Amino acid sequence: xxxxxxxxxxxxxxxxxxxxxxxxxxxxxxxxxxxxxxxxxxxxxxxxxxxxxxxxxxxxxxxxxxxxxxxxxxxxxxxxxxxxxxxxxxxxxxxxxxxxxxxxxxxxxxxxxxxxxxxxxxxxxxxxxxxxxxxxxxxxxxxxxxxxxxxxxxxxxxxxxxxxxxxxxxxxxxxxxxxxxxxxxxxxxxxxxxxxxx
Amino acid sequence: xxxxxxxxxxxxxxxxxxxxxxxxxxxxxxxxxxxxxxxxxxxxxxxxxxxxxxxxxxxxxxxxxxxxxxxxxxxxxxxxxxxxxxxxxxxxxxxxxxxxxxxxxxxxxxxxxxxxxxxxxxxxxxxxxxxxxxxxxxxxxxxxxxxxxxxxxxxxxxxxxxxxxxxxxxxxxxxxxxxxxxxxxxxxxxxxxxxxxxxxxxxxxxxxxxxxxxxxx
Numbered sequence: 001x002x003x004x005x006x007x008x009x010x011x012x013x014x015x016x017x018x019x020x021x022x023x024x025x026x027x028x029x030x031x032x033x034x035x036x037x038x039x040x041x042x043x044x045x046x047x048x049x050x051x052x053x054x055x056x057x058x059x060x061x062x063x064x065x066x067x068x069x070x071x072x073x074x075x076x077x078x079x080x081x082x083x084x085x086x087x088x089x090x091x092x093x094x095x096x097x098x099x100x101x102x103x104x105x106x107x108x109x110x111x112x113x114x115x116x117x118x119x120x121x122x123x124x125x126x127x128x129x130x131x132x133x134x135x136x137x138x139x140x141x142x143x144x145x146x147x148x149x150x151x152x153x154x155x156x157x158x159x160x161x162x163x164x165x166x167x168x169x170x171x172x173x174x175x176x177x178x179x180x181x182x183x184x185x186x187x188x189x190x191x192x193x194x195x196x197x198x
Numbered sequence: 199x200x201x202x203x204x205x206x207x208x209x210x211x212x213x214x215x216x217x218x219x220x221x222x223x224x225x226x227x228x229x230x231x232x233x234x235x236x237x238x239x240x241x242x243x244x245x246x247x248x249x250x251x252x253x254x255x256x257x258x259x260x261x262x263x264x265x266x267x268x269x270x271x272x273x274x275x276x277x278x279x280x281x282x283x284x285x286x287x288x289x290x291x292x293x294x295x296x297x298x299x300x301x302x303x304x305x306x307x308x309x310x311x312x313x314x315x316x317x318x319x320x321x322x323x324x325x326x327x328x329x330x331x332x333x334x335x336x337x338x339x340x341x342x343x344x345x346x347x348x349x350x351x352x353x354x355x356x357x358x359x360x361x362x363x364x365x366x367x368x369x370x371x372x373x374x375x376x377x378x379x380x381x382x383x384x385x386x387x388x389x390x391x392x393x394x395x396x397x398x399x400x401x402x403x404x405x406x407x408x409x410x411x412x413x414x415x
Contacts, residue, residue: 027337030375031250033298037341038380054295090295145383165384181382
């Protein structure tokens with residue numbers, strides 16, 4: 001009988017692990033299905049058009065692995081945060097989009113809720129979009145906008161969902177414009193998992 | 199705003215369920231000697247819109263259902279009313295980096311008025327009330343509006359035979375989609391209400407009880 005109890009407990013634990021081993025939910029945008037629909041439910045996806053190609057970022061995680069594809073670093077001493085989304089474009093390159101934002105007065109986890117409703121102009125200096133291709137080609141000083149339309153926290157107070165839109169233009173090494181447009185994201189952030197306070 | 203939308207949805211639902219009940223009561227009340235048929239056929243569907251969708255085209259679907267026809271006015275033997283209950287697939291496709299299929303399965307209740315100028319041929323027109331009950335799109339029932347009303351125009355022939363043929367066009371009147379547009383930079387620029395169903399159907403009708411049902415003595 002004891003053996004059965006043990007097996008039941010193991011089965012229950014595995015079920016619980018499987019339940020939390022969830023992928024991002026890519027809901028097709030009803031007008032352009034190459035992009036995710038704009039949502040505010042923590043679907044853990046992002047998407048954008050990059051010079052006519054389509055970039056998708058869908059978090060994947062499972063039992064014993066996690067590829068969360070999105071992270072935030074808060075650096076209180078510099079009064080700055082860095083938000084990063086990892087994804088791929090349709091032709092296969094890995095593209096990371098990063099937003100380095102200074103002067104937002106965000107020093108701790110809960111301060112991220114202050115982003116709710118904030119439309120932040122990217123001037124390329126204090127606040128900038130960054131385009132990183134295949135982890136080595138990095139083009140900084142992107143000019144445009146990121147809009148945190150919604151910021152909410154779960155009832156346990158340990159997961160924040162940030163949802164919004166973005167668009168910016170950055171010059172590549174040859175001086176040509178890389179245009180990131182129609183961007184949207186809907187991500188959850190959790191301390192010690194994909195949120196780092198330095 | 200949300201409450202207003204909820205109220206509107208409730209009114210629509212009430213309307214659909216009332217029409218369902220009326221249709222079934224109509225069928226039940228005449229089943230003693232009804233001209234009852236099973237219908238089935240192909241449906242070419244698409245959506246019309248204000249240039250929102252890129253590389254859009256239609257798709258083929260199936261429709262299955264049942265109908266009852268009755269003759270309400272003695273002096274007008276060329277006039278009849280037909281109630282139907284149909285399961286019908288509508289939708290469209292988009293050819294982009296790959297082909298995206300948008301399937302919308304509706305429970306439809308056409309209420310049609312038939313005019314028969316000559317034997318074995320009739321024109322029909324009326325309205326189709328429909329409710330979206332399933333779609334292949336992830337969380338599609340949260341994305342698209344459920345209720346639709348369409349205008350129907352069609353013809354049927356060989357009405358007095360055991361198997362007859364019909365063809366019809368349905369022109370959806372209500373938008374399937376309420377959508378916030380986002381510009382290149384990520385600004386929300388407005389709300390649109392668009393995507394309306396259109397469909398062309400051809401099919402067979404198997405008359406289970408092939409006798410004119412008259413509601414007068």
